[in-house]
Amino acid sequence: MTDDANTQASPAPKVARPEVRHQRFFSIVWLVPLVAIIIGGWLAYRTVSERGPSITITFKTADGIVAGKTKIKYKAIDAGTVESVRLSKDLSHVIVEATMVAEIAGHLWEGSRFWVVQPEITFAGVTGLNTLVSGDFIAFEPGDGKKEARTFKGLNRPPIEVDENAGHKYYLKAQDLGSISKGAPIYYKGVTVGKIVDTALADDNKTITVEIFINKPQEQLIREGTLFWNVSGVSLDLGDILNASLHVASLQSLVAGGIAFDNPPNAGAQVAEDTTFQLLDKYPKKLLEEDPVTDGLKLKLKAELLGSLKTGDPILYREFEVGQILRVRLSDDAATVEIDAVIDPRFAPLVKTNSVFWNASGLHASFGLFSGVKVDVESLQSLLAGGIAFATPNQGGQAVQPGATFLLYDKPKEEWKDWAPHIRLPTETQVKAAAKDGGTPAVEALQEATAPPPPAEPTGPPMPQAVDFPVAGDKVSGSMMIDHLEELGFTNITSVEKSGAIFHVKAAWQAEPVSLRIDARDGKITRQGQ
Amino acid sequence: MTAPSLWVSCGSCRLLTAIGPETPGGRAYCPRCGEALSQRKPNSLSRTWALLIAAAVLYVPANLFPVMTIISFGASQPATILTGVKELAAAGMWPIAVLVFVASITIPMLKLVSLSFLLISVQLRSQWRPRDRTRLYHMIEGIGRWSMIDVFMISILVALIQLAQIATVEPGVGAVCFATVVILTMLATSAFDPRLIWDCLESDDD
Numbered sequence: 001m002t003d004d005a006n007t008q009a010s011p012a013p014k015v016a017r018p019e020v021r022h023q024r025f026f027s028i029v030w031l032v033p034l035v036a037i038i039i040g041g042w043l044a045y046r047t048v049s050e051r052g053p054s055i056t057i058t059f060k061t062a063d064g065i066v067a068g069k070t071k072i073k074y075k076a077i078d079a080g081t082v083e084s085v086r087l088s089k090d091l092s093h094v095i096v097e098a099t100m101v102a103e104i105a106g107h108l109w110e111g112s113r114f115w116v117v118q119p120e121i122t123f124a125g126v127t128g129l130n131t132l133v134s135g136d137f138i139a140f141e142p143g144d145g146k147k148e149a150r151t152f153k154g155l156n157r158p159p160i161e162v163d164e165n166a167g168h169k170y171y172l173k174a175q176d177l178g179s180i181s182k183g184a185p186i187y188y189k190g191v192t193v194g195k196i197v198d199t200a201l202a203d204d205n206k207t208i209t210v211e212i213f214i215n216k217p218q219e220q221l222i223r224e225g226t227l228f229w230n231v232s233g234v235s236l237d238l239g240d241i242l243n244a245s246l247h248v249a250s251l252q253s254l255v256a257g258g259i260a261f262d263n264p265p266n267a268g269a270q271v272a273e274d275t276t277f278q279l280l281d282k283y284p285k286k287l288l289e290e291d292p293v294t295d296g297l298k299l300k301l302k303a304e305l306l307g308s309l310k311t312g313d314p315i316l317y318r319e320f321e322v323g324q325i326l327r328v329r330l331s332d333d334a335a336t337v338e339i340d341a342v343i344d345p346r347f348a349p350l351v352k353t354n355s356v357f358w359n360a361s362g363l364h365a366s367f368g369l370f371s372g373v374k375v376d377v378e379s380l381q382s383l384l385a386g387g388i389a390f391a392t393p394n395q396g397g398q399a400v401q402p403g404a405t406f407l408l409y410d411k412p413k414e415e416w417k418d419w420a421p422h423i424r425l426p427t428e429t430q431v432k433a434a435a436k437d438g439g440t441p442a443v444e445a446l447q448e449a450t451a452p453p454p455p456a457e458p459t460g461p462p463m464p465q466a467v468d469f470p471v472a473g474d475k476v477s478g479s480m481m482i483d484h485l486e487e488l489g490f491t492n493i494t495s496v497e498k499s500g501a502i503f504h505v506k507a508a509w510q511a512e513p514v515s516l517r518i519d520a521r522d523g524k525i526t527r528q529g530q
Numbered sequence: 531m532t533a534p535s536l537w538v539s540c541g542s543c544r545l546l547t548a549i550g551p552e553t554p555g556g557r558a559y560c561p562r563c564g565e566a567l568s569q570r571k572p573n574s575l576s577r578t579w580a581l582l583i584a585a586a587v588l589y590v591p592a593n594l595f596p597v598m599t600i601i602s603f604g605a606s607q608p609a610t611i612l613t614g615v616k617e618l619a620a621a622g623m624w625p626i627a628v629l630v631f632v633a634s635i636t637i638p639m640l641k642l643v644s645l646s647f648l649l650i651s652v653q654l655r656s657q658w659r660p661r662d663r664t665r666l667y668h669m670i671e672g673i674g675r676w677s678m679i680d681v682f683m684i685s686i687l688v689a690l691i692q693l694a695q696i697a698t699v700e701p702g703v704g705a706v707c708f709a710t711v712v713i714l715t716m717l718a719t720s721a722f723d724p725r726l727i728w729d730c731l732e733s734d735d736d
């Protein structure tokens with residue numbers, strides 16, 4: 001059989017018959033290139049769609065920028081990569097070419113800002129510490145322009161980042177920047193509520209404009225009367241020695257500078273954004289503590305010397321503050337110093353036509369051969385802070401008109417301190433009622449209401465018969481004579497003629513003109529004529 | 531009974547089978563082990579073409595996309611095969627740079643070109659130096675696996691360098707493409723039947 005089969009199926013000795021199945025019409029292997037093309041196409045599409053526009057940024061220096069490595073970041077997210085860094089033709093700056101990611105493409109507006117973030121250690125804090133290890137990156141902030149742009153100018157310094165929607169901008173005008181720096185905080189009662197965005201010299205080159213940013217919702221605190229002051233460094237207020245105050249807003253503001261603000265009691269309504277305020281150079285304690293006394297009995301005082309008086313100094317009556325100095329200025333003829341003062345309406349009746357004012361600032365020491373050493377100090381506070389004191393004679397004065405002028409003596413006479421007239425002061429309710437009518441008439445009304453009954457004797461005190469000079473007769477000068485006569489109560493001194501030790505003076509005593517002959521050697525006053 | 535046109539040895543059990551004329555359109559299977567019987571590797575040309583085209587398509591992203599991304603201190607730095615070679619050369623490691631360049635760029639390219647050449651020559655029934663073409667085929671077969679050293683290197687780096695913030699290596703899409711290219715060219719090589727090179731010579735002899 002085997003042999004048969006061998007011979008039969010020549011030439012092979014043993015031949016098997018194959019099974020026959022039908023072939024698939026399409027080879028499945030062609031799916032492989034199809035899948036490869038799909039994958040390749042998808043990769044290509046993804047790359048192209050993720051690839052954003054190419055932009056050009058110019059920088060002053062390429063410090064920290066590495067081609068192919070440095071990232072452009074927006075909100076810490078990669079927004080692009082630097083492709084190349086090259087020098088400009090004139091070698092003045094570097095040109096950085098970068099490819100942005102596709103999401104950024106629609107936000108490359110004109111005015112977009114680019115700056116290199118590097119580690120920075122300032123008094124305001126340490127920033128960009130992460131770039132120490134990760135390398136510098138370029139930060140990007142979309143602009144708000146109307147046109148798209150592809151070429152930008154990089155910033156040399158990081159801008160102070162503010163989110164326009166998170167608060168309001170205001171401007172401050174300052175005379176001196178002090179140690180205020182960009183990025184320094186804005187304080188309200190010690191709480192940081194904003195920061196200084198920019199500082200620049202104003203167009204007139206005389207003042208400094210400080211742009212500040214107040215976070216929401218504290219922008220509600222910015223009102224018409226809001227006071228801003230510089231809290232940079234240390235402010236030692238010795239003006240008020242009894243409660244000397246050392247103002248240091250915070251250790252940070254001590255070194256980095258800062259601005260604080262607060263509202264006085266009547267600060268007014270909230271103001272619009274971009275309003276400009278004045279920047280005070282120190283803590284405005286007086287302005288914040290109380291309403292500045294602007295209404296009340298206004299008086300004008302004339303002095304030979306200013307004697308350390310200044311705006312805001314108190315007007316004292318029996319060492320009690322009843323008003324303050326509004327303004328000091330040199331008179332138009334430069335002969336005297338004019339001081340505008342205001343007396344609290346409630347204390348207006350204290351001032352009479354015959355009241356005397358003297359400078360209570362400083363120390364008055366008089367050395368006399370016989371009287372010894374005498375030191376007058378009004379009070380320790382007024383000694384250092386300055387002030388004006390006044391006294392009113394027991395009798396005879398009339399209510400003064402607002403704007404009345406008084407002479408300011410540089411020291412008080414001993415007898416003035418003995419004066420103790422009984423003057424009925426209006427009550428608080430009366431003051432308030434009068435204040436409703438408003439202004440100066442109110443003061444007059446108060447004075448009317450509390451005016452003392454007319455004196456029983458229309459004649460005033462007897463005219464002094466002698467004047468006491470501390471120096472020898474010949475050395476008495478005209479001005480010294482005027483001083484002494486005025487101290488005695490003579491007013492309206494119109495002329496002083498000197499012949500040796502004899503003076504002829506025209507003046508007024510109790511509003512009655514008198515002509516006097518004064519012998520400076522013994523101080524005897526003789527009334528002449530009339 | 532007419533003489534069977536072809537004698538075919540089964541690929542797995544070596545049973546010699548005569549494939550007769552009764553099988554056109556159908557397919558012959560070994561009666562002993564069930565293996566498909568064919569005189570040459572079945573669909574050798576179209577299969578090789580398909581795999582070769584797939585490999586050629588993926589060769590582009592394999593070289594353009596980063597094979598790995600080195601993330602050091604938050605800064606990610608993608609590296610393609612070519613930048614890797616460049617950096618090795620820049621660092622003065624010329625032998626390694628050449629090795630990587632040859633293994634990763636030249637060999638896959640050579641395989642793609644050589645296989646295409648073999649396929650085209652077979653389809654054109656070329657009689658040009660069949661012995662050398664066969665030698666070329668065996669060379670392609672032999673060196674194919676060496677291209678995988680790149681893939682091994684990347685897998686080792688990814689596994690080893692996981693130092694959180696300091697340095698991390700992440701595989702890139704290029705590595706996947708590259709590995710696929712190597713695998714596809716190896717498959718294409720094995721799908722090609724070198725006997726096809728000689729077929730045209732044989733038929734001429736007949």
